[in-house]
Amino acid sequence: MNPTIIVTGADLAQQALDLLTGYEIVYAGKTPTEDDMVALCRAHNPVAIIVRYGKVGAAVMDAAPALKVISKHGSGTDTIDKVAAKARGIEVVAAVGANAAAVAEQALALLLACAKSVVQLDARMHAGHWDKATHKSLELGGRTVGLVGLGAIGLRFAKMADALGMRVIGFDPFAKNLPAYVQAVDLETIWRESDAVSMHCPLTEENRNLLNAATLAQCKRGVIVVNTARGALIDEAALLAAVRSGQVMAAGLDSFAVEPMTAGHPFQGEKHFILSPHIGGVTSDAYVNMGVGAARNLLAVLARTPDAVAVA
Structure with a gap:
């Protein structure tokens, strides 16, 4: 047998x-x-x-x-x-x-969707509206993206962000021999200087709820948050409050503290949340x-x- x-x-x-x-x-x-x-x-x-x-x-x-x-x-x-x-x-x-390429591409898609209001504008267009005179998107070129985690996925995403003309800073105590376009910094610098923060690290007990009320408060007002890693890296209640207050402009999330997401989750129906069902690594x-x-x-x-x- x-x-x-x-x-x-x-x-x-x-x-x-x-x-x-x-x-x-x-x-x-x-x-x-x-x-x-x-x-x-x-x-x-x-x-x-x-x-x-x-x-x-x-x-x-x-x-x-x-x-x-x-x-x-x-x-x-x-x-x-x-x-x-x-x-x-x-x-x-x-x-x-x-799945590094697949997840990095999903992170980029979520970042662009947040910056360019892709989902909201699509819904408005289908409803018969034409918001050209009133809408302004965010231009990413020249802005700073902070990466938490510089493994295979983080570095793949960093390369794409660099190609967009973004300044790339990253925190990863285990990363070595980083490419020239990635500046290694501490977490405080990530929060302080980033126009967008993208999570790319594994979940540990030490970094659970790493992005919380205190760290979100240290970020620039209007920061974009992207997470294609693990949902528990983020305190979801704190993120919801930060988005509602405008401290976070938009959040693009592919992972959640509890999966699958069930009906009645606080993020559902909220403006400025772009959600996908943990499919970043799901390509053929x-x-x-x-x-x-x-x-x-x-x-x-x-x-x-x-x-x-x-x-x-």
């Missing part, structure tokens, strides 16, 4: 499946609960889990004694209990950079890149892990 890999999703790119021949692939569906995952692990005792949706915690790991590796279909591993995994000798790997190309990256990463771990069943 072939060893099993569980995918916390309903599908996986064919190019990834081609790499995993010799393994039984079990799909958990698009919204697997912890109970679903525990049951599947008990039934199949997987050697690997590919994480697309949902969370993988200690209970899931304990239900799979053969588990050697948890491989993220993407770059953010905050949905995996890495402390529990380490304690159990389970490696956690991520397809870092596989990124889908393949992330699947292949996740497959290659887990195969590499299985190939070097003692007692693991690595299928040639």
Whole structure:
């Protein structure tokens, strides 16, 4: 019987499946609960889990004694209990950079939508209005964008912002050998000097609610906020208040503290919020890149892990 890999999703790119021949692939569906995952692990005792949706915690790991590796279909591993995994000798790997182009493009789209009032003007046009005499958009050239996080996605976005003629400043204590068009600064400088702030860092307990009432108050009045990283980087109540007061001109958000967003969320129906359902990394190309990256990463771990069943 072939060893099993569980995918916390309903599908996986064919190019990834081609790499995993010799393994039984079990799909958990698009919204697997912890109970679903525990049951599947008990039934199949997987050697690997590919994480697309949902969370993988200690209970899931304990239900799979053969588990050697948890491989993220993407770059953010905050949905995996890495402390529990380490304690159990389970490696956690991520397809870092596989969706960098897709997410950076979404960040740029949200920034432009905010600066150019794309959504509002579209709605007005469809309603029969012609606001040429009364509307003024924001020109981004010559303005400063502050990036929190200078990994693969942040640097890809930085290159595009530079091409627009923007001054690019960024904070990332781990970034090295930055390109000449990115100026490394501290967070206080990000808040003080940015006309737009774009979040590109992983979520940790240290940076949860990094953008909050205090830090938003330090920003220029009329700043644009873009977040394609993790929703919990931002105190959502504080952002709502800042947008309503005009301290924040507009917010372009692709990620939220609780996902999926449910009916009645305070952002819904609010002017100056441009929202998308965490689809920055969801393109046909990124889908393949992330699947292949996740497959290659887990195969590499299985190939070097003692007692693991690595299928040639």
